[in-house]
Amino acid sequence: MPASPSTSPSHSRRPYAAVIGVAVLAALATLLIALPASLAAHFLPKNITAEDLSGSIWHGSAGKLRVRGTDAGALEWRLSPAALLSLTIAADVHWVKVAFVIDASIKITPIGISARNVHGGGPLQDLADIGLPGGARGTAVVAFSKLGANVARLSSIAGDLSVSDLSLQQVGRGADLGNYVLHFGEDAAAADGTVTGQLSDAGGPLQVQGTITVSPSHTGTLSGTLKERSTLPEALRNQIDSIAQLRGRDPQGRIPVDLEFSF
Secondary structure, eight states, X not given: OOOOOOOOHHHHHHHHHXXXXXXXXXXXXXXXXXXXXXXXXXXXXXTEEEEEEEEBSSEEEEEEEEETTEEOOEEEEEEOGGGGGGTOEEEEEEEEETTEEEEEEEEEETTEEEEEEEEEEEEGGGGGGGTSOTTOEEEEEEEEEEEEEOSSSEEEEEEEEEEEEEEOTTSGGGOOOEEEEEEEOTTOBOTTSOEEEEEEEOSSXXXXXXXXXXXXXXXXXXXXXEEEOTTOOHHHHHHHHHHHHHXXXXXXXXXXXXXXXXX
């Protein structure tokens, strides 16, 4: 009776190779998951620093962010590992500056950064040290469906920025200026980096309609009309009368306005 064929050595090794492969992958996954959030600090631009880092690189937080030495609040992030396969950093982020809060889903690629569902808001005065004019007060609500930027300029924007109970220290001695909405349509960002938004009031002492245009060189213009309502504070009325004397009024009693600004 012929002897039965012996089991091939290669066949017997395959189960062990599979087990070893799974073990190696599991070890690598465990190592990656355990990577500390402090590693994120090594990938930040030179003008941005992060302190009080906690959690992992996949789900972590920075208790203190600084941009060019200025306090820029705190940040929590949750990375998507799958996006790394396409050389993209994708994350859900939660940013806090005192009581001002923004949530968004972002993507970072070699050519720029984009964000979806950017929403949140809070007191304007909490942003005074990161570029907002001193003495600005009110409550902002941010609702952008998209934002995008490359190294040189803003490349896309769509959505609304709403401000209620706005006051500016240098206008009407800080009188309540009312509520406003700045709307950016789908085509708000031009190919040359110019961004155009439509400004309108949402109730208050002034009727306002206008267009705000901002250039990549950090200059902008506000062109439109304004007209006082009966609720206009006396401190603001004197300034409006001065503008009317200089610019005149149209047949509807509106005052044309053309202002240039930089930021």
